[in-house]
Amino acid sequence: MNEPVKNPDPLRRAWLTLLALSGASALVAELAGQGVDRRLIGTAILVLALMKSRVILARYLDLAAAPSWLRGFTLTLWIFGGLLLGLFLVAGA
Amino acid sequence: MSEATALDELPGELLMWVLIVSELLVFGMGLAAFLGVRLTDPAGFAEAQDHLHRTGAALNTIVLVTSGFLAALALRWRExxxxxKARLALVGAAALGVVFLVIKGAEYAGKAAQGIAWDTHPFFTFYYLLTGFHAAHVVAGVVILMLVAWKDAAKNIEVAGAFWHMVDLVWVLLFPVIYLLA
Structure with a gap:
Protein backbone atom coordinates (compact mmCIF):
# COMPACT_ATOMS: atom_id res chain seq x y z
CA MET A 1 0.00 0.00 0.00
CA ASN A 2 1.25 3.48 -0.79
CA GLU A 3 2.53 5.66 2.03
CA PRO A 4 0.63 8.93 2.53
CA VAL A 5 2.04 11.80 0.47
CA LYS A 6 3.88 14.35 2.62
CA ASN A 7 2.22 17.70 3.06
CA PRO A 8 3.55 19.89 0.22
CA ASP A 9 2.59 23.15 1.95
CA PRO A 10 6.14 24.14 3.01
CA LEU A 11 7.17 23.73 -0.62
CA ARG A 12 4.21 25.75 -1.86
CA ARG A 13 5.03 28.47 0.65
CA ALA A 14 8.64 28.45 -0.52
CA TRP A 15 7.56 28.81 -4.16
CA LEU A 16 5.18 31.67 -3.33
CA THR A 17 7.91 33.35 -1.25
CA LEU A 18 10.32 33.07 -4.20
CA LEU A 19 7.73 34.60 -6.53
CA ALA A 20 7.11 37.44 -4.06
CA LEU A 21 10.83 38.12 -3.58
CA SER A 22 11.37 38.08 -7.36
CA GLY A 23 8.55 40.58 -7.78
CA ALA A 24 10.04 42.76 -5.06
CA SER A 25 13.43 42.70 -6.85
CA ALA A 26 11.82 43.86 -10.09
CA LEU A 27 9.98 46.67 -8.29
CA VAL A 28 13.11 47.81 -6.44
CA ALA A 29 15.10 47.80 -9.71
CA GLU A 30 12.44 50.05 -11.26
CA LEU A 31 13.14 52.68 -8.57
CA ALA A 32 16.49 53.40 -10.27
CA GLY A 33 14.75 55.65 -12.78
CA GLN A 34 12.97 57.63 -10.06
CA GLY A 35 15.87 59.30 -8.32
CA VAL A 36 16.32 56.79 -5.51
CA ASP A 37 19.94 56.34 -4.37
CA ARG A 38 21.43 53.51 -6.48
CA ARG A 39 23.48 52.31 -3.50
CA LEU A 40 20.26 51.66 -1.59
CA ILE A 41 18.70 49.95 -4.59
CA GLY A 42 21.75 47.74 -5.12
CA THR A 43 21.86 46.79 -1.45
CA ALA A 44 18.15 45.88 -1.45
CA ILE A 45 18.53 43.82 -4.65
CA LEU A 46 21.43 41.82 -3.19
CA VAL A 47 19.62 41.26 0.12
CA LEU A 48 16.54 39.99 -1.76
CA ALA A 49 18.77 37.65 -3.81
CA LEU A 50 20.32 36.24 -0.63
CA MET A 51 16.87 35.73 0.86
CA LYS A 52 15.85 33.80 -2.27
CA SER A 53 18.97 31.65 -2.08
CA ARG A 54 18.17 30.75 1.53
CA VAL A 55 14.64 29.67 0.62
CA ILE A 56 16.03 27.41 -2.14
CA LEU A 57 18.59 25.91 0.22
CA ALA A 58 16.08 25.38 3.04
CA ARG A 59 13.08 24.06 1.13
CA TYR A 60 14.01 22.98 -2.38
CA LEU A 61 17.33 21.41 -1.30
CA ASP A 62 15.77 20.43 2.04
CA LEU A 63 18.52 21.83 4.27
CA ALA A 64 15.74 22.81 6.69
CA ALA A 65 16.13 19.19 7.83
CA ALA A 66 19.82 19.85 8.62
CA PRO A 67 19.79 23.19 10.49
CA SER A 68 23.53 23.34 11.17
CA TRP A 69 24.29 22.93 7.45
CA LEU A 70 21.63 25.50 6.58
CA ARG A 71 23.25 27.97 8.99
CA GLY A 72 26.68 27.28 7.48
CA PHE A 73 25.53 27.71 3.89
CA THR A 74 23.52 30.82 4.78
CA LEU A 75 26.43 32.43 6.63
CA THR A 76 28.82 31.69 3.75
CA LEU A 77 26.39 33.12 1.19
CA TRP A 78 25.88 36.27 3.27
CA ILE A 79 29.65 36.75 3.56
CA PHE A 80 29.89 36.30 -0.22
CA GLY A 81 27.00 38.75 -0.63
CA GLY A 82 28.92 41.23 1.52
CA LEU A 83 31.92 40.89 -0.81
CA LEU A 84 29.71 41.54 -3.86
CA LEU A 85 28.07 44.51 -2.15
CA GLY A 86 31.48 45.93 -1.22
CA LEU A 87 32.69 45.66 -4.83
CA PHE A 88 29.45 47.25 -6.04
CA LEU A 89 29.66 50.18 -3.60
CA VAL A 90 33.39 50.80 -4.12
CA ALA A 91 32.67 51.39 -7.82
CA GLY A 92 30.74 54.49 -6.74
CA ALA A 93 27.26 53.37 -7.69
CA MET B 1 29.85 0.33 14.96
CA SER B 2 30.40 3.60 13.12
CA GLU B 3 29.13 6.85 14.61
CA ALA B 4 27.07 9.35 12.63
CA THR B 5 29.01 12.43 11.44
CA ALA B 6 27.85 15.90 10.44
CA LEU B 7 28.05 14.79 6.81
CA ASP B 8 25.34 12.21 7.48
CA GLU B 9 22.91 15.06 8.26
CA LEU B 10 23.09 16.33 4.68
CA PRO B 11 19.98 15.32 2.73
CA GLY B 12 20.63 13.31 -0.42
CA GLU B 13 23.94 12.30 -1.96
CA LEU B 14 27.19 13.68 -0.53
CA LEU B 15 28.78 13.83 -3.99
CA MET B 16 25.91 15.98 -5.25
CA TRP B 17 26.64 18.43 -2.43
CA VAL B 18 30.31 18.45 -3.44
CA LEU B 19 29.17 19.34 -6.97
CA ILE B 20 26.79 22.04 -5.66
CA VAL B 21 29.54 23.67 -3.58
CA SER B 22 31.99 23.45 -6.52
CA GLU B 23 29.53 25.09 -8.89
CA LEU B 24 28.71 27.82 -6.37
CA LEU B 25 32.43 28.53 -6.00
CA VAL B 26 32.95 28.73 -9.78
CA PHE B 27 29.97 31.01 -10.38
CA GLY B 28 30.75 32.97 -7.21
CA MET B 29 34.28 33.68 -8.39
CA GLY B 30 32.90 34.65 -11.80
CA LEU B 31 30.48 37.14 -10.26
CA ALA B 32 33.17 38.59 -7.98
CA ALA B 33 35.51 38.93 -10.99
CA PHE B 34 32.70 40.62 -12.94
CA LEU B 35 32.20 43.23 -10.20
CA GLY B 36 35.97 43.54 -9.79
CA VAL B 37 36.49 44.36 -13.48
CA ARG B 38 33.49 46.70 -13.29
CA LEU B 39 35.60 48.88 -10.95
CA THR B 40 37.77 49.81 -13.93
CA ASP B 41 34.87 51.15 -16.00
CA PRO B 42 31.61 51.62 -14.02
CA ALA B 43 30.10 53.94 -16.65
CA GLY B 44 30.88 51.55 -19.51
CA PHE B 45 29.41 48.62 -17.59
CA ALA B 46 26.24 50.61 -16.83
CA GLU B 47 25.88 51.62 -20.48
CA ALA B 48 26.38 48.01 -21.61
CA GLN B 49 23.92 46.73 -19.02
CA ASP B 50 21.22 48.99 -20.45
CA HIS B 51 21.26 46.76 -23.57
CA LEU B 52 20.06 43.76 -21.55
CA HIS B 53 16.46 42.62 -21.61
CA ARG B 54 15.65 42.77 -17.89
CA THR B 55 12.00 41.80 -18.29
CA GLY B 56 12.88 38.58 -20.11
CA ALA B 57 15.47 37.72 -17.47
CA ALA B 58 12.99 38.46 -14.65
CA LEU B 59 10.45 36.22 -16.40
CA ASN B 60 13.11 33.52 -16.54
CA THR B 61 13.47 33.77 -12.75
CA ILE B 62 9.77 33.00 -12.39
CA VAL B 63 10.11 30.13 -14.88
CA LEU B 64 13.08 28.60 -13.07
CA VAL B 65 11.76 28.86 -9.48
CA THR B 66 8.47 27.35 -10.68
CA SER B 67 10.36 24.54 -12.39
CA GLY B 68 12.28 23.95 -9.15
CA PHE B 69 8.98 23.79 -7.27
CA LEU B 70 7.75 21.05 -9.65
CA ALA B 71 11.02 19.11 -9.27
CA ALA B 72 10.73 19.28 -5.47
CA LEU B 73 7.09 18.18 -5.62
CA ALA B 74 8.08 15.26 -7.85
CA LEU B 75 10.32 13.86 -5.11
CA ARG B 76 7.61 14.27 -2.48
CA TRP B 77 5.08 12.53 -4.72
CA ARG B 78 7.43 9.71 -5.70
CA GLU B 79 8.31 9.07 -2.04
CA LYS B 85 2.09 12.61 -10.66
CA ALA B 86 5.82 12.60 -9.95
CA ARG B 87 6.62 11.81 -13.58
CA LEU B 88 4.29 14.54 -14.84
CA ALA B 89 5.90 17.03 -12.45
CA LEU B 90 9.35 16.09 -13.76
CA VAL B 91 8.25 16.52 -17.38
CA GLY B 92 6.70 19.87 -16.41
CA ALA B 93 9.94 20.93 -14.71
CA ALA B 94 11.93 19.95 -17.82
CA ALA B 95 9.46 21.78 -20.09
CA LEU B 96 9.92 24.96 -18.06
CA GLY B 97 13.67 24.46 -18.45
CA VAL B 98 13.12 24.51 -22.20
CA VAL B 99 11.04 27.70 -21.84
CA PHE B 100 14.00 29.24 -19.98
CA LEU B 101 16.30 28.31 -22.86
CA VAL B 102 13.92 29.70 -25.49
CA ILE B 103 13.75 33.05 -23.65
CA LYS B 104 17.53 33.02 -23.26
CA GLY B 105 17.94 32.21 -26.95
CA ALA B 106 15.70 35.13 -27.89
CA GLU B 107 17.81 37.35 -25.67
CA TYR B 108 21.03 36.24 -27.37
CA ALA B 109 19.43 36.69 -30.81
CA GLY B 110 18.43 40.22 -29.83
CA LYS B 111 22.03 40.98 -28.86
CA ALA B 112 23.32 39.56 -32.13
CA ALA B 113 20.83 41.71 -34.06
CA GLN B 114 22.24 44.77 -32.29
CA GLY B 115 25.75 43.74 -33.32
CA ILE B 116 26.68 42.89 -29.74
CA ALA B 117 29.19 40.05 -29.34
CA TRP B 118 31.30 38.67 -26.49
CA ASP B 119 34.17 41.03 -27.35
CA THR B 120 32.07 44.21 -27.73
CA HIS B 121 32.87 45.22 -24.15
CA PRO B 122 34.27 43.39 -21.07
CA PHE B 123 30.72 43.49 -19.66
CA PHE B 124 29.52 41.28 -22.51
CA THR B 125 32.48 38.92 -22.13
CA PHE B 126 31.30 38.20 -18.57
CA TYR B 127 27.65 38.27 -19.62
CA TYR B 128 28.11 35.58 -22.27
CA LEU B 129 30.51 33.51 -20.17
CA LEU B 130 28.35 33.44 -17.03
CA THR B 131 24.88 33.25 -18.59
CA GLY B 132 26.12 30.85 -21.30
CA PHE B 133 27.74 28.52 -18.75
CA HIS B 134 24.55 28.67 -16.72
CA ALA B 135 22.43 27.92 -19.81
CA ALA B 136 24.65 24.88 -20.47
CA HIS B 137 23.73 23.66 -16.98
CA VAL B 138 20.04 24.21 -17.80
CA VAL B 139 20.45 22.02 -20.92
CA ALA B 140 22.09 19.31 -18.80
CA GLY B 141 19.35 19.68 -16.17
CA VAL B 142 16.56 19.25 -18.73
CA VAL B 143 18.18 16.04 -20.00
CA ILE B 144 18.65 14.74 -16.43
CA LEU B 145 15.04 15.55 -15.46
CA MET B 146 13.74 13.65 -18.49
CA LEU B 147 16.06 10.77 -17.70
CA VAL B 148 14.74 10.41 -14.15
CA ALA B 149 11.15 10.82 -15.37
CA TRP B 150 11.91 7.57 -17.20
CA LYS B 151 14.11 5.87 -14.56
CA ASP B 152 12.03 7.18 -11.70
CA ALA B 153 13.49 5.65 -8.55
CA ALA B 154 13.12 8.11 -5.66
CA LYS B 155 16.91 8.24 -5.23
CA ASN B 156 17.35 9.20 -8.90
CA ILE B 157 14.75 11.95 -8.58
CA GLU B 158 16.41 13.26 -5.43
CA VAL B 159 19.82 13.55 -7.10
CA ALA B 160 18.39 15.10 -10.28
CA GLY B 161 16.32 17.51 -8.21
CA ALA B 162 19.39 18.61 -6.24
CA PHE B 163 21.22 19.36 -9.50
CA TRP B 164 18.22 21.34 -10.77
CA HIS B 165 17.92 23.33 -7.53
CA MET B 166 21.62 24.18 -7.79
CA VAL B 167 20.94 25.60 -11.29
CA ASP B 168 18.07 27.59 -9.74
CA LEU B 169 20.27 28.78 -6.86
CA VAL B 170 22.99 30.00 -9.22
CA TRP B 171 20.43 31.91 -11.31
CA VAL B 172 18.92 33.81 -8.35
CA LEU B 173 22.44 35.08 -7.56
CA LEU B 174 23.55 35.63 -11.17
CA PHE B 175 20.45 37.47 -12.37
CA PRO B 176 20.56 40.44 -9.96
CA VAL B 177 24.32 40.93 -10.28
CA ILE B 178 24.44 40.85 -14.09
CA TYR B 179 21.06 42.40 -14.93
CA LEU B 180 20.03 44.64 -12.04
CA LEU B 181 23.03 46.07 -10.18
CA ALA B 182 23.51 49.37 -12.00
Missing part, protein backbone atom coordinates in the same frame (compact mmCIF):
# COMPACT_ATOMS: atom_id res chain seq x y z
CA UNK B 80 4.58 8.96 -1.31
CA UNK B 81 3.99 6.45 -4.12
CA UNK B 82 2.23 8.89 -6.45
CA UNK B 83 4.42 7.78 -9.35
CA UNK B 84 2.41 9.16 -12.26
Missing amino acids: GGARR
Whole structure:
Protein backbone atom coordinates (compact mmCIF):
# COMPACT_ATOMS: atom_id res chain seq x y z
CA MET A 1 0.00 0.00 0.00
CA ASN A 2 1.25 3.48 -0.79
CA GLU A 3 2.53 5.66 2.03
CA PRO A 4 0.63 8.93 2.53
CA VAL A 5 2.04 11.80 0.47
CA LYS A 6 3.88 14.35 2.62
CA ASN A 7 2.22 17.70 3.06
CA PRO A 8 3.55 19.89 0.22
CA ASP A 9 2.59 23.15 1.95
CA PRO A 10 6.14 24.14 3.01
CA LEU A 11 7.17 23.73 -0.62
CA ARG A 12 4.21 25.75 -1.86
CA ARG A 13 5.03 28.47 0.65
CA ALA A 14 8.64 28.45 -0.52
CA TRP A 15 7.56 28.81 -4.16
CA LEU A 16 5.18 31.67 -3.33
CA THR A 17 7.91 33.35 -1.25
CA LEU A 18 10.32 33.07 -4.20
CA LEU A 19 7.73 34.60 -6.53
CA ALA A 20 7.11 37.44 -4.06
CA LEU A 21 10.83 38.12 -3.58
CA SER A 22 11.37 38.08 -7.36
CA GLY A 23 8.55 40.58 -7.78
CA ALA A 24 10.04 42.76 -5.06
CA SER A 25 13.43 42.70 -6.85
CA ALA A 26 11.82 43.86 -10.09
CA LEU A 27 9.98 46.67 -8.29
CA VAL A 28 13.11 47.81 -6.44
CA ALA A 29 15.10 47.80 -9.71
CA GLU A 30 12.44 50.05 -11.26
CA LEU A 31 13.14 52.68 -8.57
CA ALA A 32 16.49 53.40 -10.27
CA GLY A 33 14.75 55.65 -12.78
CA GLN A 34 12.97 57.63 -10.06
CA GLY A 35 15.87 59.30 -8.32
CA VAL A 36 16.32 56.79 -5.51
CA ASP A 37 19.94 56.34 -4.37
CA ARG A 38 21.43 53.51 -6.48
CA ARG A 39 23.48 52.31 -3.50
CA LEU A 40 20.26 51.66 -1.59
CA ILE A 41 18.70 49.95 -4.59
CA GLY A 42 21.75 47.74 -5.12
CA THR A 43 21.86 46.79 -1.45
CA ALA A 44 18.15 45.88 -1.45
CA ILE A 45 18.53 43.82 -4.65
CA LEU A 46 21.43 41.82 -3.19
CA VAL A 47 19.62 41.26 0.12
CA LEU A 48 16.54 39.99 -1.76
CA ALA A 49 18.77 37.65 -3.81
CA LEU A 50 20.32 36.24 -0.63
CA MET A 51 16.87 35.73 0.86
CA LYS A 52 15.85 33.80 -2.27
CA SER A 53 18.97 31.65 -2.08
CA ARG A 54 18.17 30.75 1.53
CA VAL A 55 14.64 29.67 0.62
CA ILE A 56 16.03 27.41 -2.14
CA LEU A 57 18.59 25.91 0.22
CA ALA A 58 16.08 25.38 3.04
CA ARG A 59 13.08 24.06 1.13
CA TYR A 60 14.01 22.98 -2.38
CA LEU A 61 17.33 21.41 -1.30
CA ASP A 62 15.77 20.43 2.04
CA LEU A 63 18.52 21.83 4.27
CA ALA A 64 15.74 22.81 6.69
CA ALA A 65 16.13 19.19 7.83
CA ALA A 66 19.82 19.85 8.62
CA PRO A 67 19.79 23.19 10.49
CA SER A 68 23.53 23.34 11.17
CA TRP A 69 24.29 22.93 7.45
CA LEU A 70 21.63 25.50 6.58
CA ARG A 71 23.25 27.97 8.99
CA GLY A 72 26.68 27.28 7.48
CA PHE A 73 25.53 27.71 3.89
CA THR A 74 23.52 30.82 4.78
CA LEU A 75 26.43 32.43 6.63
CA THR A 76 28.82 31.69 3.75
CA LEU A 77 26.39 33.12 1.19
CA TRP A 78 25.88 36.27 3.27
CA ILE A 79 29.65 36.75 3.56
CA PHE A 80 29.89 36.30 -0.22
CA GLY A 81 27.00 38.75 -0.63
CA GLY A 82 28.92 41.23 1.52
CA LEU A 83 31.92 40.89 -0.81
CA LEU A 84 29.71 41.54 -3.86
CA LEU A 85 28.07 44.51 -2.15
CA GLY A 86 31.48 45.93 -1.22
CA LEU A 87 32.69 45.66 -4.83
CA PHE A 88 29.45 47.25 -6.04
CA LEU A 89 29.66 50.18 -3.60
CA VAL A 90 33.39 50.80 -4.12
CA ALA A 91 32.67 51.39 -7.82
CA GLY A 92 30.74 54.49 -6.74
CA ALA A 93 27.26 53.37 -7.69
CA MET B 1 29.85 0.33 14.96
CA SER B 2 30.40 3.60 13.12
CA GLU B 3 29.13 6.85 14.61
CA ALA B 4 27.07 9.35 12.63
CA THR B 5 29.01 12.43 11.44
CA ALA B 6 27.85 15.90 10.44
CA LEU B 7 28.05 14.79 6.81
CA ASP B 8 25.34 12.21 7.48
CA GLU B 9 22.91 15.06 8.26
CA LEU B 10 23.09 16.33 4.68
CA PRO B 11 19.98 15.32 2.73
CA GLY B 12 20.63 13.31 -0.42
CA GLU B 13 23.94 12.30 -1.96
CA LEU B 14 27.19 13.68 -0.53
CA LEU B 15 28.78 13.83 -3.99
CA MET B 16 25.91 15.98 -5.25
CA TRP B 17 26.64 18.43 -2.43
CA VAL B 18 30.31 18.45 -3.44
CA LEU B 19 29.17 19.34 -6.97
CA ILE B 20 26.79 22.04 -5.66
CA VAL B 21 29.54 23.67 -3.58
CA SER B 22 31.99 23.45 -6.52
CA GLU B 23 29.53 25.09 -8.89
CA LEU B 24 28.71 27.82 -6.37
CA LEU B 25 32.43 28.53 -6.00
CA VAL B 26 32.95 28.73 -9.78
CA PHE B 27 29.97 31.01 -10.38
CA GLY B 28 30.75 32.97 -7.21
CA MET B 29 34.28 33.68 -8.39
CA GLY B 30 32.90 34.65 -11.80
CA LEU B 31 30.48 37.14 -10.26
CA ALA B 32 33.17 38.59 -7.98
CA ALA B 33 35.51 38.93 -10.99
CA PHE B 34 32.70 40.62 -12.94
CA LEU B 35 32.20 43.23 -10.20
CA GLY B 36 35.97 43.54 -9.79
CA VAL B 37 36.49 44.36 -13.48
CA ARG B 38 33.49 46.70 -13.29
CA LEU B 39 35.60 48.88 -10.95
CA THR B 40 37.77 49.81 -13.93
CA ASP B 41 34.87 51.15 -16.00
CA PRO B 42 31.61 51.62 -14.02
CA ALA B 43 30.10 53.94 -16.65
CA GLY B 44 30.88 51.55 -19.51
CA PHE B 45 29.41 48.62 -17.59
CA ALA B 46 26.24 50.61 -16.83
CA GLU B 47 25.88 51.62 -20.48
CA ALA B 48 26.38 48.01 -21.61
CA GLN B 49 23.92 46.73 -19.02
CA ASP B 50 21.22 48.99 -20.45
CA HIS B 51 21.26 46.76 -23.57
CA LEU B 52 20.06 43.76 -21.55
CA HIS B 53 16.46 42.62 -21.61
CA ARG B 54 15.65 42.77 -17.89
CA THR B 55 12.00 41.80 -18.29
CA GLY B 56 12.88 38.58 -20.11
CA ALA B 57 15.47 37.72 -17.47
CA ALA B 58 12.99 38.46 -14.65
CA LEU B 59 10.45 36.22 -16.40
CA ASN B 60 13.11 33.52 -16.54
CA THR B 61 13.47 33.77 -12.75
CA ILE B 62 9.77 33.00 -12.39
CA VAL B 63 10.11 30.13 -14.88
CA LEU B 64 13.08 28.60 -13.07
CA VAL B 65 11.76 28.86 -9.48
CA THR B 66 8.47 27.35 -10.68
CA SER B 67 10.36 24.54 -12.39
CA GLY B 68 12.28 23.95 -9.15
CA PHE B 69 8.98 23.79 -7.27
CA LEU B 70 7.75 21.05 -9.65
CA ALA B 71 11.02 19.11 -9.27
CA ALA B 72 10.73 19.28 -5.47
CA LEU B 73 7.09 18.18 -5.62
CA ALA B 74 8.08 15.26 -7.85
CA LEU B 75 10.32 13.86 -5.11
CA ARG B 76 7.61 14.27 -2.48
CA TRP B 77 5.08 12.53 -4.72
CA ARG B 78 7.43 9.71 -5.70
CA GLU B 79 8.31 9.07 -2.04
CA GLY B 80 4.58 8.96 -1.31
CA GLY B 81 3.99 6.45 -4.12
CA ALA B 82 2.23 8.89 -6.45
CA ARG B 83 4.42 7.78 -9.35
CA ARG B 84 2.41 9.16 -12.26
CA LYS B 85 2.09 12.61 -10.66
CA ALA B 86 5.82 12.60 -9.95
CA ARG B 87 6.62 11.81 -13.58
CA LEU B 88 4.29 14.54 -14.84
CA ALA B 89 5.90 17.03 -12.45
CA LEU B 90 9.35 16.09 -13.76
CA VAL B 91 8.25 16.52 -17.38
CA GLY B 92 6.70 19.87 -16.41
CA ALA B 93 9.94 20.93 -14.71
CA ALA B 94 11.93 19.95 -17.82
CA ALA B 95 9.46 21.78 -20.09
CA LEU B 96 9.92 24.96 -18.06
CA GLY B 97 13.67 24.46 -18.45
CA VAL B 98 13.12 24.51 -22.20
CA VAL B 99 11.04 27.70 -21.84
CA PHE B 100 14.00 29.24 -19.98
CA LEU B 101 16.30 28.31 -22.86
CA VAL B 102 13.92 29.70 -25.49
CA ILE B 103 13.75 33.05 -23.65
CA LYS B 104 17.53 33.02 -23.26
CA GLY B 105 17.94 32.21 -26.95
CA ALA B 106 15.70 35.13 -27.89
CA GLU B 107 17.81 37.35 -25.67
CA TYR B 108 21.03 36.24 -27.37
CA ALA B 109 19.43 36.69 -30.81
CA GLY B 110 18.43 40.22 -29.83
CA LYS B 111 22.03 40.98 -28.86
CA ALA B 112 23.32 39.56 -32.13
CA ALA B 113 20.83 41.71 -34.06
CA GLN B 114 22.24 44.77 -32.29
CA GLY B 115 25.75 43.74 -33.32
CA ILE B 116 26.68 42.89 -29.74
CA ALA B 117 29.19 40.05 -29.34
CA TRP B 118 31.30 38.67 -26.49
CA ASP B 119 34.17 41.03 -27.35
CA THR B 120 32.07 44.21 -27.73
CA HIS B 121 32.87 45.22 -24.15
CA PRO B 122 34.27 43.39 -21.07
CA PHE B 123 30.72 43.49 -19.66
CA PHE B 124 29.52 41.28 -22.51
CA THR B 125 32.48 38.92 -22.13
CA PHE B 126 31.30 38.20 -18.57
CA TYR B 127 27.65 38.27 -19.62
CA TYR B 128 28.11 35.58 -22.27
CA LEU B 129 30.51 33.51 -20.17
CA LEU B 130 28.35 33.44 -17.03
CA THR B 131 24.88 33.25 -18.59
CA GLY B 132 26.12 30.85 -21.30
CA PHE B 133 27.74 28.52 -18.75
CA HIS B 134 24.55 28.67 -16.72
CA ALA B 135 22.43 27.92 -19.81
CA ALA B 136 24.65 24.88 -20.47
CA HIS B 137 23.73 23.66 -16.98
CA VAL B 138 20.04 24.21 -17.80
CA VAL B 139 20.45 22.02 -20.92
CA ALA B 140 22.09 19.31 -18.80
CA GLY B 141 19.35 19.68 -16.17
CA VAL B 142 16.56 19.25 -18.73
CA VAL B 143 18.18 16.04 -20.00
CA ILE B 144 18.65 14.74 -16.43
CA LEU B 145 15.04 15.55 -15.46
CA MET B 146 13.74 13.65 -18.49
CA LEU B 147 16.06 10.77 -17.70
CA VAL B 148 14.74 10.41 -14.15
CA ALA B 149 11.15 10.82 -15.37
CA TRP B 150 11.91 7.57 -17.20
CA LYS B 151 14.11 5.87 -14.56
CA ASP B 152 12.03 7.18 -11.70
CA ALA B 153 13.49 5.65 -8.55
CA ALA B 154 13.12 8.11 -5.66
CA LYS B 155 16.91 8.24 -5.23
CA ASN B 156 17.35 9.20 -8.90
CA ILE B 157 14.75 11.95 -8.58
CA GLU B 158 16.41 13.26 -5.43
CA VAL B 159 19.82 13.55 -7.10
CA ALA B 160 18.39 15.10 -10.28
CA GLY B 161 16.32 17.51 -8.21
CA ALA B 162 19.39 18.61 -6.24
CA PHE B 163 21.22 19.36 -9.50
CA TRP B 164 18.22 21.34 -10.77
CA HIS B 165 17.92 23.33 -7.53
CA MET B 166 21.62 24.18 -7.79
CA VAL B 167 20.94 25.60 -11.29
CA ASP B 168 18.07 27.59 -9.74
CA LEU B 169 20.27 28.78 -6.86
CA VAL B 170 22.99 30.00 -9.22
CA TRP B 171 20.43 31.91 -11.31
CA VAL B 172 18.92 33.81 -8.35
CA LEU B 173 22.44 35.08 -7.56
CA LEU B 174 23.55 35.63 -11.17
CA PHE B 175 20.45 37.47 -12.37
CA PRO B 176 20.56 40.44 -9.96
CA VAL B 177 24.32 40.93 -10.28
CA ILE B 178 24.44 40.85 -14.09
CA TYR B 179 21.06 42.40 -14.93
CA LEU B 180 20.03 44.64 -12.04
CA LEU B 181 23.03 46.07 -10.18
CA ALA B 182 23.51 49.37 -12.00
